[in-house]
Every structure is written in structure tokens, then in C-alpha cells.
Amino acid sequence: MKKKLKQLEPYVHSLFAHLHSHPEVSWNEKETTAYLLQRLSEDGFKCTPFVSFPGLIAEIGSGKPVIAIRADMDALWQEKDGTFQAVHSCGHDAHMSIILAAAALLKDSIDGLKGTIRFIFQPAEETGEGAIAVTKLGLVDDVDFLYGLHLRPIEELPLGAAAPAINHGASHHILGKIIGEDAHGARPHLGTSAIEAGMMLHHLLSQIKLSPMNPHSVKLTRFEAGSDNLNIIPGTAIFGIDARAQSNEDLNYLKSEIQRSLLALEKWYGISIEQEQQPDTTASIISKEALDYMETAIIDTLGKKGLHKTVITPGSDDFHFYTKLRPNIKATMLALGADLTPGLHHPQMTFDHSCLIIGVEIMARAVLETMKAES
Numbered sequence: 593m594k595k596k597l598k599q600l601e602p603y604v605h606s607l608f609a610h611l612h613s614h615p616e617v618s619w620n621e622k623e624t625t626a627y628l629l630q631r632l633s634e635d636g637f638k639c640t641p642f643v644s645f646p647g648l649i650a651e652i653g654s655g656k657p658v659i660a661i662r663a664d665m666d667a668l669w670q671e672k673d674g675t676f677q678a679v680h681s682c683g684h685d686a687h688m689s690i691i692l693a694a695a696a697l698l699k700d701s702i703d704g705l706k707g708t709i710r711f712i713f714q715p716a717e718e719t720g721e722g723a724i725a726v727t728k729l730g731l732v733d734d735v736d737f738l739y740g741l742h743l744r745p746i747e748e749l750p751l752g753a754a755a756p757a758i759n760h761g762a763s764h765h766i767l768g769k770i771i772g773e774d775a776h777g778a779r780p781h782l783g784t785s786a787i788e789a790g791m792m793l794h795h796l797l798s799q800i801k802l803s804p805m806n807p808h809s810v811k812l813t814r815f816e817a818g819s820d821n822l823n824i825i826p827g828t829a830i831f832g833i834d835a836r837a838q839s840n841e842d843l844n845y846l847k848s849e850i851q852r853s854l855l856a857l858e859k860w861y862g863i864s865i866e867q868e869q870q871p872d873t874t875a876s877i878i879s880k881e882a883l884d885y886m887e888t889a890i891i892d893t894l895g896k897k898g899l900h901k902t903v904i905t906p907g908s909d910d911f912h913f914y915t916k917l918r919p920n921i922k923a924t925m926l927a928l929g930a931d932l933t934p935g936l937h938h939p940q941m942t943f944d945h946s947c948l949i950i951g952v953e954i955m956a957r958a959v960l961e962t963m964k965a966e967s
Contacts, residue, residue, distance in 0.1 A: 593697070593701070593953070593956070593957075596697055596700065596701075597697070597949055597952065597953055600693050600696060600697060600949065600952060601949045603693055603696065604689050604690065604692075604693035604948045604949055604952055605689075605945060605948065607631070607688070607689040607692050607693065608685055608686060608689040608945065608948060610627065611624065611627070611680070611685040611688055611689060612680050612685040614627070615667030615677075615678035615679055615680045615685070616646075616665075616666065616667055616678055617666055617667055617668065617669045617678050617718075618666040618715060618716040618717075618718050618719045618721075618722070619645060619646065619666075619715055619716050619719070619721075620646070620666075621646040621647065621665045621666055621715045621716075622646050624646065624665050624688075625641060625642075625646045625647055625648055625665075625713070625715075628648060628665075628688065628692065628713050629641060629648055631692060632648075632650045632692070632695065632711075635695070635696055635699065636699070637650040637651065637652060637695065637699070637711075638650065638651050638652070642715075642726075642729065645715055645716075645725060646665070646715045647665060647712075647713050647714055647715045647722070647726070648713050649710055649711060649712050649713070649731055650695065650710070650711040650713075651708060651709065651710050651711070652695075652698065652699055652702065652708070652709050653702055653705070653706075653707050653708045653709050654707075654708055655706055655707060655708060656706070656707060656708070656736065656966075657706075657707045657708075657736040657737065657962070657963065657966040657967065658707065658708045658710060658734050658735045658736050658737075659707060659708070659709050659710070659735075659736065659737045659738075659739070659959050659962050659963060659966075660709075660710040660711075660712055660732060660735045660737070660738045660739070661691055661694065661695075661709070661710070661711050661712065661738075661739050661740070661955060661959065662691075662712040662713075662714055662723075662738060662739070662740045662911060662914070663684070663687040663688045663690070663691040663692075663711070663712070663713050663714065663740075663741075664684045664687055664688075664714055664715075664717035664718075664722065664909075664911075665684055665688060665713055665714060665715050665717075666684060666715055666716055666717055666718050666719075666722070667679055667680045667681070667682075667684065667685075667718075668680075668681050668682060668718055668937060670937075670939050671939065672939035672940070673939075679939050681936065681937050681938055681939055681940075681941040682718070682936050682937055682941075683742065683743035683930075683932070683936065683941070683943070684717065686743055686930075686943070686947075686948060686951070687740075687741055687742065687743075688713065689948055690741065690948055690951040690952050690955060691711055691713070691741075691955065693948070693949075693952045694951075694952045694955045694956045694959075695709075695711050697952060697953075697956045698956050698959060698960070701956065701960060702960070702963065705960070705963045705964065705967060706963070706967040707963045707966070707967055709959055709963075710731075710735065712726060712731065712732075714726050716910075717909065717910050717911075719870070719871075720763075720765075720870065720871045720872070720873045720908075720910045720913075721871055721910070722910055723910040723911060723912075723913040723914055724871065724910070724913050724917070726914075727913065727914060727917045727918060732914055732918055732921060733918065735914075735918070735921050736920075736921070736922065736966065737879075737881075737882055737885075737921070737922050737923070737962050737966070738882070738914055738915070738921050738922070738923040739882065739886065739923070739924065739925070739926065739955065739958055739959065740909075740911045740923070740924075740925040740926070741925060741926035741927075741928055741951060741954075741955060742758060742909065742925060742926070742927060742928065743928050743930045743932050743936075743943055743947065744758075744903060744927045744928060744929060744930065744932060745932050745933070745935050745936060746929075746930075746931050746932055746933050748903050748905065748927070748929075749900060749903065749927055749928070749929030749930075750929050750931055751929050751930055751931040751944045751946065751947055752894060752898055752929060752950075753894070753898050753899075753900050753929035754890045754893075754894060754898060754899065754900065754926060754927060754928050754929055754950070754954060755890075755899075755900040755901060755902055755903045755926075755927035756883045756884075756886035756887040756890060756899075756902065756924060756926065756927075757876070757878045757883050757886070757902040757903070757924045757925060757927070758876065758902070758903045758905060758909070758925045758926075758927045759838075759875075759876050759878065759902050759903065759904040759905065760873075760875060760876040760905060760907060760908050760909050760911075760912060760925075761807065761836050761837055761838045761839075761843075761875055761905065761906045761907065761908055762836070762837050762838075762839065762840050762842075762843040762872060762873060762874055762875040762908060763834065763835065763836050763837075763843070763872065763873045763908040764833075764834075764835040764836075764843055764846065764847050764850075764869070764870075764872045765832065765833065765834055765835075765869070765870040766832065766833040766850070766867050766868070766869050766870070767814075767830070767831075767832055767867070767868045767870065768830070768831045768832070768833065768854070768865055768866060768867040768868070769828065769829070769830055769831075769865065769866040769867075770786040770789050770790060770793075770817075770828065770829045770830075770831065770863055770865055771786075771827070771828055771863060771864045771865070771866065772784030772785060772786045772789060772827035772828065772861065772862075772863040773827040774824055774825065774826060774827040774828075775824075775825045775827070776823065776824065776825070777822070777823040777824065777825055778823075780825055783825050783827050784827055784861055784862060784863055785825050785826070785827065786817050786826050786827050786828050786829035786863070787817050787818070787825070787826060787829065788861070789829070789857055789861045789863055790812075790815050790817065790829050790831060792857060792860070792861070793812065793831065793853065793854075793857055794811075794812050796853040796856065796857065797810045797811060797812065797833065797850070797853060798810075798811070800846060800849040800850070800853070802837070802842055802845065802846070806837065806838055806839070806842055807836075807837070807838045807904075807906050808835075808836060808837040808838065808842055808846060808906075809834075809835070809836045809906065810833070810834075810835045810836075810846055810849075810850065811833070811834055812831055812832065812833060813832045813833065813834045814830065814831055814832030815829060815830070815831050815832075816829060816830045816831075817829035817830075833850060835847065835850060836906045836908070837875075838875065838904070838906065839875050840874060840875050843872065843875070854867070873908035873909065873910050873912070873913070874910075874912045874913055874916045875908075875912065876909075876912045876925070877912055877915040877916060877919075877923070878902070878923070878924050879915075879921075879922035879923055879924060881922050882922045882923055882924040882962075883902075883924045885958050885961045885962045885965070886924050886926055886954075886958045887899060888957075888958075888961050889953075889954045889955075889956075889957035889958035889961055890926075890954055892957050892961075893950060893953045893954045893957060894950070894954075900927075900929075902927075903927040907936070909925070911923075911925055926951070926954055926955065926958070928947055928950065928951050928954070929947065930943035930944055930947035931943060931944040931947075
């Protein structure tokens, strides 16, 4: 395998260079899909693009067990170098590159093994909707094991280290609108200030508490009010709320407290609040069997010194919807050290690209280990 990996190293770097320079945001990954389809078809994979949205699956082998590997595809829309643009600041370009190269490696490594390997290239992870959409297509109904991966920030894992699971938290997002009444700057008593209501909302959210032993947070992440006319007190404002918890139960409590705060705000200020609740992301559901196979793959690749314990993070990933919606699936997500700085979702995010071939080897070994044991 080491010889094949050496040959694949330029390939995985060329994949990354292309994908990194062609980012596309959630539900718009059309050129990305076309590129993946072209590369996989050229390598002889049976490919099936999704019909109603971007993304595709590719397969090799046949029969049971069915082992799936998922890569997310979408970039983020954010300001970089003074311009709003699509940016691969969460490493999804790396994830796709690793899985594409792992597919090429596995195609030449499964002779004599029984089972199906399914590569899922999923859109819209950042909106929390992609995994649900793929599941509704029935494409994971027969899956026995599911593996994913994610680059980790340097404060969690350095280059040359990996963990067999990521314990993600759950998240909840609200896009809301405060509707009060405008007033002249000289007559504030004649209106209802959306800014004052927003300041109180910020305070109310900061008072929502759980046990300090349970990681959690609730905060405003967006607030827009007013216009170019500085003598108008705005009665209308747009706001966004981000809530995080390490368990689904704790998130449900935070959600109920947020609604209690919004109701109190309406009564106190005599305003109305419109809200659009986006789909929650679920906390991780980790299979012991899948974790064990991934752990073996890490040791075989990096040695015992490279194996770290499960990463616990307040971040979220819609990967875990697969196991929530299809509890029969045994799944885990590789945490890959990459010396990633300054952080995920930072527009200037960068990492050591030598982690790419490490990820290829670990993912391929995890699949092969599973096939050998489960066939």
C-alpha cells in the first residue's frame, strides 16, 4: 500500500488544487459535481449523480457488507480580502480530495474481498440539510458502516495525529425579525425601538444557563437595523441566534428557553417577532464497532503515537443525521490532524497539505479492515 500511496500523492494534491480554487456554496455545487463525476468516471467507477440537487454517489464491489464513505462538498459565503465570495474555509475541498484518492486506492485493493463500497459526495453540509436530503433518496438504507472525516484545528490535533471519532454537539439556528415602530430621533417616546429590544434580547440570551459541566452557548450572531438616516430610530431589525449543546437533550432545553425569552420580549416591548427556525443539527451517535476499525486504521498508518482519544467539540456536522434517521448504520468520523490555523470557518484558514495522503491511507485502511472483518 505504501508504494501505491506514494504514486497517489501528486494526484491528491492536484485534486485539492482544483477543488480549492473552485468553491461553491450550499446547493450550488454543480461544477464541483461535474468535476467529481468526470474524475470518478475516468477511473472506471459506476456513478449516479443526484437528480434534484448537486452531488453524486460512486460504487465498487457488490453485495454485503455495504460500507459508505461520505465527503461534504460545499464552501462558505464570507468576506475574504475585502470581498464577499465562496471560500473553502471548512476543509471540504480536502475531504473530497482525500475520498477521491482513497477511491482510486481501494479500487485496486479489494480483490478477493466481498462487499460494496459506496462513496457519497454530499451537498449542503453547512446548511444542515444535505445529509437529510441524501437519506430521503434511500441511498443509505442498505448501508452497514458509514465513515466520514474532518480536518481539525491545531489546538485539537497536530499534524501526524488522528482520532477515531468526533463527538460533535447539536446546534439550533433562528433567523428572526423584530417588528416595532419607527420614531423621529427627537421623539423616541412615539415609537418602539428595535435596537433597544435587540439589546435586551442579547441580555436575555446570555442569562440562559445549563450546568457548567455541559458545554453549551446561546448568542446573537446577526443584528441589522437602521438606515442612512441617522435621525430615525428604527422599529424593525433582523437578528440571528446560534445555540449549541453537547447533547440533543440539552439543546431542547436551550430551545425552550430561547422561545420563553422571545415571548417575554414581545410582551415587555409591545412588539411582534417573526422567526424562521432552520433545521437543527444533531449530536453525534458513534458506533463502537466503527470506532474500533478506525482506531486500527490509524495505528496501522501513524503508529500508536499518532492515535489520540475521541475529539470532543461544540461544533456540529450534519453527518450525524445519517445515524439519527437510520439507526441501523454503524458510523464514526475520523478527526485528522493538519496543523490547521487560525481556525475552521476563518476566511484565511490554512493547513499542512501533507495531511492529505495521511487521510487517504487511514480512510482506505478503515474500509479494508471493515470489509475483511464483516465479509
